[in-house]
Amino acid sequence: MSGTAAVPALRVQRLHKSFGRTEVLRGIDLTVAEHEVVALIGASGSGKSTLLRCINLLEEIDGGRIFVGSEEITARGADVDRHRQRIGIVFQTFNLFPHMSVLANVTLGPRKVLGLSRGDAERRADELLDRFGLVEKRQDHPDRLSGGQQQRVAIVRALAMRPDLLLLDEITSALDPELVAEVLDVVRELAQGGMTMILATHEMGFARDVADRICFLDEGVILEQGPPDQLLRSPQQERTQRFLQRVIAAGRL
Amino acid sequence: MSGAADAESGKGEAADGPGPDADGHRPGVLIRRPRRGDPVVAVSVAVASTVLFFGAIAWAVVTAPDFPRVQRAFLNGPLFEESLPEVVRAFQTNIKLFLIAEVLVLFFGLVLAVMRSLPGPVFFPLRLLAVAYTDLLRGLPGILVIFLLGFGVPGLNIEGVPNDPFFWAVVALTMIYAAYVSEVYRAGIESVHPSQEAAARSLGLRRSQALRYVILPQAVRRIVPPLLNDFLGLQKDTVLVSFIGVVEIFRASQIKQAGNFNFTPYLATALVFIVVTVPLARLTDYLVTRSRRGQARGGFR
Numbered sequence: 001m002s003g004t005a006a007v008p009a010l011r012v013q014r015l016h017k018s019f020g021r022t023e024v025l026r027g028i029d030l031t032v033a034e035h036e037v038v039a040l041i042g043a044s045g046s047g048k049s050t051l052l053r054c055i056n057l058l059e060e061i062d063g064g065r066i067f068v069g070s071e072e073i074t075a076r077g078a079d080v081d082r083h084r085q086r087i088g089i090v091f092q093t094f095n096l097f098p099h100m101s102v103l104a105n106v107t108l109g110p111r112k113v114l115g116l117s118r119g120d121a122e123r124r125a126d127e128l129l130d131r132f133g134l135v136e137k138r139q140d141h142p143d144r145l146s147g148g149q150q151q152r153v154a155i156v157r158a159l160a161m162r163p164d165l166l167l168l169d170e171i172t173s174a175l176d177p178e179l180v181a182e183v184l185d186v187v188r189e190l191a192q193g194g195m196t197m198i199l200a201t202h203e204m205g206f207a208r209d210v211a212d213r214i215c216f217l218d219e220g221v222i223l224e225q226g227p228p229d230q231l232l233r234s235p236q237q238e239r240t241q242r243f244l245q246r247v248i249a250a251g252r253l
Numbered sequence: 254m255s256g257a258a259d260a261e262s263g264k265g266e267a268a269d270g271p272g273p274d275a276d277g278h279r280p281g282v283l284i285r286r287p288r289r290g291d292p293v294v295a296v297s298v299a300v301a302s303t304v305l306f307f308g309a310i311a312w313a314v315v316t317a318p319d320f321p322r323v324q325r326a327f328l329n330g331p332l333f334e335e336s337l338p339e340v341v342r343a344f345q346t347n348i349k350l351f352l353i354a355e356v357l358v359l360f361f362g363l364v365l366a367v368m369r370s371l372p373g374p375v376f377f378p379l380r381l382l383a384v385a386y387t388d389l390l391r392g393l394p395g396i397l398v399i400f401l402l403g404f405g406v407p408g409l410n411i412e413g414v415p416n417d418p419f420f421w422a423v424v425a426l427t428m429i430y431a432a433y434v435s436e437v438y439r440a441g442i443e444s445v446h447p448s449q450e451a452a453a454r455s456l457g458l459r460r461s462q463a464l465r466y467v468i469l470p471q472a473v474r475r476i477v478p479p480l481l482n483d484f485l486g487l488q489k490d491t492v493l494v495s496f497i498g499v500v501e502i503f504r505a506s507q508i509k510q511a512g513n514f515n516f517t518p519y520l521a522t523a524l525v526f527i528v529v530t531v532p533l534a535r536l537t538d539y540l541v542t543r544s545r546r547g548q549a550r551g552g553f554r
Contacts, residue, residue, distance in 0.1 A: 085457035
C-alpha cells in the first residue's frame with residue numbers, strides 16, 4: 001500500500017498455544033500489511049481472543065514466532081515491555097482503571113512508560129479525547145461513564161501510546177445495542193486514518209464495511225481468508241458456510 | 254423518611270391489591286405494614302425490649318449472693334478516681350508502642366505480601382521465606398514471641414544489640430502483626446481482577462509499575478476494614494509486653510492493684526481501652542458497610 005509495504009506490520013508464523021491439555025491455537029499463520037485492517041471471525045472458543053492476547057504477549061506462546069515490523073518479539077530475551085508499547089489492545093470488558101480519572105487512565109502509559117512530562121501527556125490525551133468527543137469527561141471516573149464512553153476511553157488510552165498496531169478484542173460484545181454504533185464509528189475513523197488493526201468481532205456487517213480482509217478461525221486455525229465480499233458471499237469451506245448460515249439465522253449479517 | 258415512603262406504597266398496594274381472603278388478611282400487604290410501616294411502634298418495641306433485657310441481667314448480677322464482696326473488690330469509687338489518671342499516663346506508652354508498630358507493620362506486611370507474589374522459579378527462595386515466616390508467626394502464641402525476643406535476644410549479650418524492653422516490644426509486635434497484615438494485603442492484591450494487570454501491562458508498564466500504579470491502589474482501598482481489625486488486635490495486645498518489663502497501662506494497674514489489694518484499677522484500665530477501641534470498631538463496621546454498598550453499585554472509589 002505504501003512505500004514501506006515490503007516489511008509487513010505483523011507476521012505470525014506457526015503459532016501454537018495450549019491451556020492445559022486444550023490446544024487453542026494449532027498453527028496460526030497471519031501476515032498483516034501496514035495500514036491494513038484484518039477482521040477475525042469465528043465461533044466462540046475458536047481462538048480469536050487468544051490469538052490477540054498472544055500477539056500482545058499477554059499469553060506465553062508454546063510454539064511459533066511473531067514479528068512486529070522486522071523485530072521478532074517472541075525471541076528469547078526479547079524486551080517484552082518495549083514490544084508491548086508498540087502494540088495497543090482494547091478489551092471486551094474495557095478494563096479501565098476504576099480508581100483513576102479518565103485523564104489519568106489515558107496519561108498513565110505515556111508518563112510512566114514513554115517518560116512524557118505531565119503537561120505533554122495531558123496535551124496528547126486532551127487532543128485524543130477531543131477528537132472522540134470525550135473531553136468534557138476528562139476528570140470523571142470510569143463508573144460515571146456509559147459503556148460506550150468507557151470503551152471509547154479505552155481506545156483513547158491505547159492510542160495515546162501511539163502504537164504501530166492496534167488489537168481490538170470483541171470491543172462491542174459487552175455493550176448495550178444502542179451504544180455499539182458510537183464505538184464502531186471510532187474504529188471506522190481509525191481505519192480511514194490508516195491505523196493498522198486486527199479486530200476480533202461478531203459484527204459481520206461492520207467487518208464487511210471496515211476490514212480489508214476477513215479471516216475465519218475454526219478450531220485454532222485460520223480456515224479461510226479473503227476480501228470481505230468474497231469471504232462473506234461465497235465462502236469456499238463448508239465450515240465457513242455453516243458458520244455464516246448460523247450468523248445469518250441469528251440476524252447478525 | 255423511608256418509613257413514610259413505605260407506608261405510602263403500602264397504601265397504594267392495599268388499594269388496588271387483591272381482596273381479603275377468608276381470614277380477612279390481604280396476602281402480603283397487611284402482614285408487612287404494621288411491622289415496617291410505623292416507626293413509632295418500632296422504636297417503642299426496641300426501647301422496651303432493651304430495657305427489659307439489660308434490666309434482667311443487671312438484676313441477676315446485683316442480687317447475686319456475693320455481689321457486695323465483688324462490689325468492694327472491683328467497684329471502689331475513690332480508688333477508681335485515684336487510679337484513672339495514673340493508668341491514663343501509663344497508657345501513653347501503649348499509644349507510643351502501637352503507633353510505631355502500626356507504621357512498621359504496614360511496611361513489612363507489604364514487603365512480605367509482595368515477596369510472596371513474585372512470579373517465576375528464580376524467586377522461589379523468597380516466596381518460601383515469606384510463606385514460612387507468615388505460617389510460623391501466625392502459628393505461635395504472641396506471648397511466646399514476646400518472651401523469646403524480649404528475654405532471649407538481650408540474654409545473648411551480643412555487642413551493639415539493645416536490651417531495652419521497649420525496643421523488643423516494638424520488634425515482637427511488629428513481627429507478629431506483619432504476618433497477619435501480609436495476608437490481608439495478599440487477599441487485597443488477589444481481589445483485583447487479573448484483567449487490570451493485563452490492561453496495565455498491555456500499555457508497556459513493567460510488573461512493578463502495574464503493581465504500584467494499578468493494583469495496589471485498588472487493593473488498599475478494599476483492605477482498609479480488615480486492616481483496622483488487625484490494628485484493633487494490635488492495640489489490645491500491647492498489654493502483653495508488660496511481661497518483659499515494659500511499664501505500660503496493664504503493668505501500672507497491676508502495681509496499683511497490688512498496693513491496695515483491690516481490683517478497681519483494672520476497671521479503670523478496661524475503661525481506657527474501651528474508649529479507644531470501641532470507636533475504632535464502629536469505624537471499621539461503617540467502612541465495611543460503605544464498601545459493600547459501593548461494590549453493589551458497581552463502583553469503588
